[in-house]
Structures are given as C-alpha cells and as structure tokens.
Amino acid sequence: MNVQVNRILTCIQCGKCTGSCPEAGKTPFNIRMLIRKKQFQYAIEEGIPWYCTSCGACTLRCPRDVKPSEVIIDMRSALVEDGQIPLSLQKALEDTFVQKNPWGRSRSKRGAWTEKLDFEIPHVSETKEKRLLFVCCIQAYDPRCMVIPANVARILKKADFEFGILGEEEACCGNEIRRIGESGLFEELQEENTTNFKEYGVKEIITLSPHCMNVFKKEYGDTGINVSHYTEVVWELIKNGALDIKGQYEKKVIYHDPCFLGKQNGIFDQPRNILSAINGLQLLEFSRSREISLCCEGGGGRMFFEVETTYQRNADLRVLEAIERGADMITTACPFCVMTLEDPATEKGQVVKELSEILMEVL
Amino acid sequence: MSYALIVGEVRRGIFEERNLDTIGISSLLGKETCLLIPDNAYTISEKQVDTIIKVKTDEEAFLNPLNLVGIVEQAMNTYGKPDFVLFTHSSSGMESAAYLSGSFGLPLITDVSGYDKDTGAFYKSYYSDKIFGEFRCVGQAPYVLTVRSGSFKEFVAEKAAFPKIEFIENVAVNTSRTFIEYVEEEKTEIDITKAEFLLSVGRGIGNKDEIPNYEELAGLLRAVLSGSRPVIDKMWLPKPRQVGTSGKTVKPKVYLAMGISGAFQHIAGMKDSDCIIAVNKDAGAPIFQYAHYGIVADMHKVRDKLKEMVKG
Amino acid sequence: MNILVFTKRVPATQEEELRILGDGKEVDLSKLPFKVNDWDNYAVEEAVRIAEKTGGTVTAISIGDAESDEVLRRAIAMGVKDGFLIEVEKVLQDPYARAMLAYNFLKKENIPFDTILTGVQSEDDQFASVGGILAALLKVPYSSMVIGIDNIDKDHLVLRRELEGGLQERAKVILPCVLSIQSGINEPRYVSIMGVRKASKVERKIFKAKDYEENMSSLIEVVKWVYPPKKGGATMLSGELEEICKQILGIIKEKGVYQ
Numbered sequence A: 001m002n003v004q005v006n007r008i009l010t011c012i013q014c015g016k017c018t019g020s021c022p023e024a025g026k027t028p029f030n031i032r033m034l035i036r037k038k039q040f041q042y043a044i045e046e047g048i049p050w051y052c053t054s055c056g057a058c059t060l061r062c063p064r065d066v067k068p069s070e071v072i073i074d075m076r077s078a079l080v081e082d083g084q085i086p087l088s089l090q091k092a093l094e095d096t097f098v099q100k101n102p103w104g105r106s107r108s109k110r111g112a113w114t115e116k117l118d119f120e121i122p123h124v125s126e127t128k129e130k131r132l133l134f135v136c137c138i139q140a141y142d143p144r145c146m147v148i149p150a151n152v153a154r155i156l157k158k159a160d161f162e163f164g165i166l167g168e169e170e171a172c173c174g175n176e177i178r179r180i181g182e183s184g185l186f187e188e189l190q191e192e193n194t195t196n197f198k199e200y201g202v203k204e205i206i207t208l209s210p211h212c213m214n215v216f217k218k219e220y221g222d223t224g225i226n227v228s229h230y231t232e233v234v235w236e237l238i239k240n241g242a243l244d245i246k247g248q249y250e251k252k253v254i255y256h257d258p259c260f261l262g263k264q265n266g267i268f269d270q271p272r273n274i275l276s277a278i279n280g281l282q283l284l285e286f287s288r289s290r291e292i293s294l295c296c297e298g299g300g301g302r303m304f305f306e307v308e309t310t311y312q313r314n315a316d317l318r319v320l321e322a323i324e325r326g327a328d329m330i331t332t333a334c335p336f337c338v339m340t341l342e343d344p345a346t347e348k349g350q351v352v353k354e355l356s357e358i359l360m361e362v363l
Numbered sequence B: 001m002s003y004a005l006i007v008g009e010v011r012r013g014i015f016e017e018r019n020l021d022t023i024g025i026s027s028l029l030g031k032e033t034c035l036l037i038p039d040n041a042y043t044i045s046e047k048q049v050d051t052i053i054k055v056k057t058d059e060e061a062f063l064n065p066l067n068l069v070g071i072v073e074q075a076m077n078t079y080g081k082p083d084f085v086l087f088t089h090s091s092s093g094m095e096s097a098a099y100l101s102g103s104f105g106l107p108l109i110t111d112v113s114g115y116d117k118d119t120g121a122f123y124k125s126y127y128s129d130k131i132f133g134e135f136r137c138v139g140q141a142p143y144v145l146t147v148r149s150g151s152f153k154e155f156v157a158e159k160a161a162f163p164k165i166e167f168i169e170n171v172a173v174n175t176s177r178t179f180i181e182y183v184e185e186e187k188t189e190i191d192i193t194k195a196e197f198l199l200s201v202g203r204g205i206g207n208k209d210e211i212p213n214y215e216e217l218a219g220l221l222r223a224v225l226s227g228s229r230p231v232i233d234k235m236w237l238p239k240p241r242q243v244g245t246s247g248k249t250v251k252p253k254v255y256l257a258m259g260i261s262g263a264f265q266h267i268a269g270m271k272d273s274d275c276i277i278a279v280n281k282d283a284g285a286p287i288f289q290y291a292h293y294g295i296v297a298d299m300h301k302v303r304d305k306l307k308e309m310v311k312g
Numbered sequence C: 001m002n003i004l005v006f007t008k009r010v011p012a013t014q015e016e017e018l019r020i021l022g023d024g025k026e027v028d029l030s031k032l033p034f035k036v037n038d039w040d041n042y043a044v045e046e047a048v049r050i051a052e053k054t055g056g057t058v059t060a061i062s063i064g065d066a067e068s069d070e071v072l073r074r075a076i077a078m079g080v081k082d083g084f085l086i087e088v089e090k091v092l093q094d095p096y097a098r099a100m101l102a103y104n105f106l107k108k109e110n111i112p113f114d115t116i117l118t119g120v121q122s123e124d125d126q127f128a129s130v131g132g133i134l135a136a137l138l139k140v141p142y143s144s145m146v147i148g149i150d151n152i153d154k155d156h157l158v159l160r161r162e163l164e165g166g167l168q169e170r171a172k173v174i175l176p177c178v179l180s181i182q183s184g185i186n187e188p189r190y191v192s193i194m195g196v197r198k199a200s201k202v203e204r205k206i207f208k209a210k211d212y213e214e215n216m217s218s219l220i221e222v223v224k225w226v227y228p229p230k231k232g233g234a235t236m237l238s239g240e241l242e243e244i245c246k247q248i249l250g251i252i253k254e255k256g257v258y259q
Helices: A002-009 A016-020 A031-039 A057-061 A068-082 A087-099 A112-116 A137-141 A147-158 A175-180 A183-199 A210-218 A230-239 A269-276 A314-324 A335-348 A355-362 B019-028 B059-063 B065-079 B093-104 B208-221 B229-233 B299-311 C038-054 C066-078 C095-108 C130-138 C193-199 C241-254
Strands: A131-134 A204-207 A226-229 A252-255 A282-285 A329-332 A351-354 B003-007 B032-038 B051-055 B084-088 B108-116 B121-126 B131-137 B143-147 B164-168 B177-183 B197-201 B224-227 B254-258 B275-280 B293-296 C002-006 C009-011 C034-036 C057-064 C082-087 C115-119 C142-152 C156-162 C168-174 C177-181 C204-208 C220-226
Touching: A002 A031, A016 A031, A016 A057, A031 A068, A057 A068, A068 A175, A087 A175, A087 A183, A087 C034, A112 A137, A112 A147, A131 A147, A137 A147, A137 A335, A147 A230, A147 A351, A147 A355, A175 A183, A175 A210, A183 C193, A204 A210, A204 A230, A210 A226, A226 A230, A230 A269, A230 A355, A252 A269, A269 A282, A269 A355, A314 A329, A314 A335, A329 A335, A329 A355, A335 A351, A335 B299, A351 A355, B003 B019, B003 B065, B019 B032, B019 B084, B019 B108, B019 B143, B032 B059, B032 B065, B051 B065, B059 B065, B059 B177, B065 B093, B065 B164, B084 B093, B093 B108, B093 B143, B093 C095, B093 C130, B093 C142, B108 B131, B108 C095, B121 C220, B197 B208, B208 B224, B208 B299, B224 B229, B254 B299, B254 C241, B275 B299, B275 C241, B293 C241, B299 C241, C002 C038, C009 C066, C034 C038, C034 C066, C038 C057, C038 C066, C038 C115, C038 C142, C038 C177, C057 C066, C057 C095, C066 C082, C066 C193, C066 C204, C082 C095, C095 C130, C115 C130, C130 C142, C130 C177, C142 C168, C168 C177
Parallel strands: A131 A204, A204 A226, A252 A282, A252 A329, A329 A351, B003 B032, B003 B084, B032 B051, B051 B164, B084 B143, B108 B143, B197 B224, B197 B254, B254 B275, B275 B293, C002 C057, C002 C115, C057 C082, C082 C204, C115 C177, C142 C177
Antiparallel strands: B108 B121, B121 B131, B131 C220, B177 C168, C009 C034, C142 C156, C156 C168
16 A cells, blocks of 8 residues: 555656546546545546546656556546446446356357367367467457457467467456456456466467456466467467468558557567568558557446547547548457447448458468 | 136226236136126126126225235135136236235246146246246145236137126225325337337447447437337436336337347337347347347447448 | 345356256256346345435345355345355245245244345246245235335335336335335445455354244145247348348338338
8 A cells, every 4th residue: 555655646747647648638537637636635536537448658658657557446446345336347347257258248158269160279288388379258259359269270270380278267367357446356367367377287378369468467477477469479470481471462451559469568560560471461550659559448448338428539530540541441459459440440431350350361 | 616716917997918818828727717806997808707806996905915815815715715816927916926825825836938738837937038947836726826928818718608797895905005106207208119110229239338329220210219128227228218028018010129138028028019120149049039030140230230331 | 224135146047058957857057157136136235225324234144055155245245234044955946935934034033124125036036926925924015026215214115116118106015024126226336356255254144944944845846847949930131241231121121111
C-alpha cells in the first residue's frame, strides 16, 4: 500500500499521460486529473475508471514512474470489492469464474475450433518439445475469430513446427480480468494455468493474442517458460526457410499495431516483416503507428462494458484513415483489434483481416 | 367419482385462453371435467366441460392462494375428492398449486407439458428445457398438476351436453394477504402486440451499445424492436418491449429473433407467430426447434450485412 | 427483522449439451460447472437490502450436498450474517419433500423469522414450488413472482407481484410470510473472489438432513429421463453470409412485411 501511495505522490502533473490517452478529450476520462484527485484523496466518480482501455501509453510515457495504468486497476479493485460494478462486467467476471471464459461459453467446447482441421493436434503433454499453443477465449469461441487458431495451426504444421494444445484445460489467461480489477479471480486463473503448465512440463508458450502473451510474460511471475507471440515464431520460420511464401498478393494492406503487441511489448517489426515478405503486397502505415499506434479501445474490459458517453470511436477513425489512404484492407495481429475494427469497417465497406488470414492465402 | 377439478384461469373479467390446456389434459386423462371459477360473467365456450362450479366470491379473492385452498376444500367436501386438481402454470396457478399441495400434503408436478397414456407418467422439463423427466405421483390422490400453456389444448373435446352449474357459497376470506390494486405498466406509444414485423434481440446481443444498431436495422426493415427477458432485466430495452410470459405475447407475421436462445418463457410469448426466423451462434439453441427458419451465425454480422444490403 | 433466504447450487446448463445415462436412469452432471441459482441470487440481494433498510439480519439456508457451501459463502460475501447447510445424501427431486425437510428443520431448530425468501424457481428442476409448499406447511401467507417490495412495516409489507402481459398486482401481506422472488427485482451486487475468500472465515453450520426427516416422503418420483421430442425444427439456411441475408430478405418480402 505504502509504495503505491508514494508513487502517486511523485506525480508532477506534467500531463503526458492525458496527452497520450486514447480517451482524453472526447470522454470525461482524464487520467492526470484522476491521479491529482488520488493525491488529495478526493472521491472519484463511479463510472470514470471504466473508460480506461489499458493501452499502457500513460505508464510508458510517465517520467516519474507513477504507473497510472496500475492506479486505474487499484481504483477498479475497490469498486469490484464493493460489488458496485456495471452488470455486464459482473456477468463477464461471473462467466469467467464458472466457465473460464468471459462469454460463459461451455468449457467443454473450448477445443471445438480444432474440428475444422483435417489433422489432429496433440495435447501438449504428448509432444516432445512441450511447446504450447495458447488459443485464448475469443479465438476458441467467437465464430469470426475461430478461424485464426485453425490458420495458425495449419501454418505451423506446414513448417513442421511441433506444438500442442491444452484443449478444455485451457482457462482464460486473466489479462483483462486483472485489468478489470478482479485480482482474486486473476489469481485463480493464474494458478489453474500455471498448475497445468507445470504438470505438463510446458517449456514454451506461443500465444495467438497479444493480451495472453502480455500477462504470461509479465504478470504470471517467474514460470521459467519462454513466451512469444505467433508472429515472432512465424517470422523466424519464414527467415529460416521453413515457410515458403509462394503466392502473389496484389493488395494495399495497412497494418494496425495492437497496443499489447506493439507499444507494451515492443513487437513492431515481425508482423511487418511477414507482410513485406509477401510478393505484390504493398504495406501502408497509419499516421499513428508503432509506439504511438491508436488504441482500438477493445482492451481494459471495454469489450464487456459500454461507457455512458457517445463519441466517435478510435476504431471508426482508423477505418476512415485506412480508406483515405487507399488501403484494400486493414490487417492486425490481435483478436480484440480484429473485433473492434471490424464493426465500423463492415459498415463502411472496408475489410479487416487478421494476419494469419492473409498468410493462408499465400502459403 | 372420477373427476378432475380445474381451477379456472381468470383475470379482470377474462376467462383466459390457457384454460384450454387444463381442459385438454383433463380430456386426455379421461376424467369428468369440473371447472371451478368465480361467479362472474365469463365467456366460456359452451360444451367444453361437464360441470361448472361457480364460487360466490370476487375474482381477486378467488385468485388468492390462501382463499383458494379453502374453496377447493369445500369443493372436495361437497363433491368428493377429485383424481386431479389442475392449474395452468401461470403467475396465479403456480402459487395456488404449491400452496394447495402444502396445505393437504398432495403430490404436485408442475409445468407439465406431456402425458404418456401407456405409463401414466407426466413430462416435466428440467435443465433449461434440455431434458424431460417422466414423473409419476406415488402419494395419495388428488394429484395436483400445473400445465404448460399450449401443451394440451389440442385435446379439448366437445361434450355431448351443456355443463351442469353448481355453486359454492360462504367462502372464507383470509386477511393475511389482501389485494390492493392492479398496476399497469407505463403507457407508451409502442405496442409490440400490434406490430406485423418484430425484430427481437436477446442476451446474445452482449452489450447495451449494440441496441442503437438494431434500432437502425429495425427502422430500415420497417420492423418494431423487441427483446427477451435478459435484455429487459438489464434495462437495455424498456419493459413494454418484452416478449415472453412476463411480457407480451405477440403473433406478428414475421418474428426475427436474433441472439435469443429460446427459453420456454420467451417461446411462449411468440410461438404463434406466422413466420419465425432465428439467428443464433449456438446450433443447439432450443429456439431452432420452434423457428421456421434458422441461421447459425453471429447476430451482429447478420445485422451488418442486412443493413449493408438494404442501404445499398 | 429476521430474514431467512434459501439459496441453491445448480449446474450451469444454458450452454451445455446434456447426456442421459443408463437408459434414462440419470442425467450426467459430472462434467458440468456449478453456480448459484440465478433467482436465489436476486433473493439474497433483496434479503440483504431489506436488512440494510430495517436493521435486521439475514440467514442463508441451502439444502444440498457438501459443495453447496459455495453458495452460502457467496451469500455471506453479499452481506448475509449466517449460513446453514442442510446436507442431503441424495438429491431430492420432489419439491414437497424438500419443503417438508425445510419445515422440519425450522421447527426443530426453532429458527425465528419474519420473512422467508426463496427464488421463484431453480434453474435445474424448474418446479417453482418449494416456497409455496413451505408457506402452507408453516401456515403463513405466501406470494410468488414478487417483483418489488414497496413498503415494509413492523407487521406487514406491501409488495408488487408480476402477472402476465406486463401487468402487476399490489398486495399487502401480514408478517411472518414467505415470498418467492422474481428475477429483475434488483441489481445484485458483484461478489468478488476475494470477497468469497473473506466470507470463508464466517462459520457455516452444517446440519444433516436425516435428522429432519419426519413425515418427509417423496410424493412423486422420476420414472426416467428423456430428451425432449424434436419438433420438426427449423429449415436451416446455409451458405455465405451474403447468400443467407439475401434469403432472409426474400422471406420477409414474401411475407409482405417489407418491400
């Protein structure tokens, strides 16, 4: 508690956090002001902490190590313990507790995405390399996103890259859960997953979602397991010739950096390298890319909760810019980004493809 | 005497259509039918029951389980114990049936939706309507049943003669529960029961923010937006737009159900729609058993595509 | 005010495919996740709110196996003072038997109450009867489908109950009474995992059901379990999204509701 309070007191109110916040200006959310209020222990309006998308920009920019993202999580924790959180968030948390995924879909169907494949994927315990492909809740259950693990599985198989899965035993990684402030539930998920990792001797984890990668790498403690995002693995496979990109792809593709892949974990080049290795593909960039990529607003629990204010969403702005730049499609490597971008994209006639979907067309 | 005592479903002077289900099951069970109702001017089809027992008490008192128990007791004392006491599984039926069972130690099976003539077992749904239990009463008659509306009305048979009329008087009125008044829901311009085309959204919608998108689609298709209970409980749509047993019963020409699983309480509110089109992510959703057309897909994707096609 | 609230641990079946074992002998619940019965959650929340308003205490009671302790801990985390588990060896399907068990327990243990709350029904058996039967056994007034408690006085309360078609009925009920609570009566508070852990420190008393089995026999029994008959079912539209939507528009045009 003490360390946390001290951190808040070191804030010099420079405003760099609000300056980089994707919610600033168009919503009542002002992170600099919230830290100020915390310094004086003023009350915070109930709905306000839920605006944060966990993009992490404030924490990355802060010259004083105040870690505003963590302060938000603490504020949310207090609301969670009090029980006064929006109903839709309650439902997501309760569903995660019962079915180990925030959509409350049956745990027994977590491996259903494998049914589309014409080959069997072994349980990670049955593999030699003990390399785990961690699927993620969205990609295990959402019909739109279920194609992604199937694609990546096919791609890895093509490269003769051994991997296994947990199937039904996979539980939500807990990245969003921790950011919503339910630390108790996060601990339960962490324990369940790490127990399984240990029991099956998992040495490496390849994640499909940057959110899963983030929490395994930074917030699961010292597991001794090497964690990477699938784009890192795929780029290596392309580099060493295990994957041969044959096809032509005469399209203008604009790449959107996901916050948890890019700014928070420094993976900017691998997805771009993969795209650049495709013949005919013209790689376009957003005005805000890499470290300053514009958060899609899918993270931080925003996928499960609707804020009060009506305003033009960042996803909307991204799609408009993509169209303006003449892109044939937007691509990204995060299921949250895919889902948040796709809604406005479909309305405006723009296409969103996850990176593996493009790869499947050219391998 | 082998008879079934039906506790009539009445409300504000109306003899409800769901009485056909209790009359129907009585016929199916092969029992003489005695209908118990308050002594008011109800419109009852002429030859559907053998006896009508009119109780000299007002409607609200009749519907009060505390009083009804006394009324049934009087009927049993006067006419002998029936083999069955039948209720509809409704807001009044479920209350009174349970209170009756507890008052006299009578076997009770609720929400009965089927009857096996060969085994004498009653079908009762379990586990989100995914399993039926076949139940038998093992205690002493009379057996108390509440029946699911719509389940037995096809078995109503016309009787040869007009019903005998009997009366029950001197009804004791219990004061530990008293009716104060009816409370209508707020009047709004929207009356979904009058709509020809309903676009109904359910818990699959996921998020309050999606509502305006469905409002837009409804507008484009010239449909009226309605919803199932979970959406109304969360106050994402106002109560007058709720379809289901505790909301409105609708019979539009087209009922487009999106993200609705098909819990029975909802189905009961729309199953007589001319054409039911259901969109749901879950191929096993019960609604596909009641719909005329089914689509296994993400409701938001279908919405967006429909919007695109209609606008373009 | 002394409030008792019954709460039940039920399998989560909404998203699951259920299997019947042994030629109809039993339903396989072994792989299902469990949770608190939704209606009971609303009832516990309502009980806690009443206690907060009237300065009373709430005791939660659960009839079930040892695992049902989970829902008692949850109730305590929500603000209930005590939790009692009436541990049964085998599931009692008959609501009359369950109500009789509860009745015997309340009488033998001399549990005082001004109001007993139950949920309208359980998600698993959907009987919607234990509350009403228990009220009759206790010889107290009863109301089911309670969608609002407007006023609480020392000796009575005024409630609204839900009828069909959006209509409600306002009624006055003298205390003590039994009420069955309808979902949507309130917005239940969230119960965090840490909250449940803290609640674990409050002792939950365990009672054995066999000590309260006087006059408790099942008046109904299950002959067997079956799958519901498939009702013909829908014509499933398939194909690409575009094709499907074209068909949908075609159908609604044919019905004459859209041009």
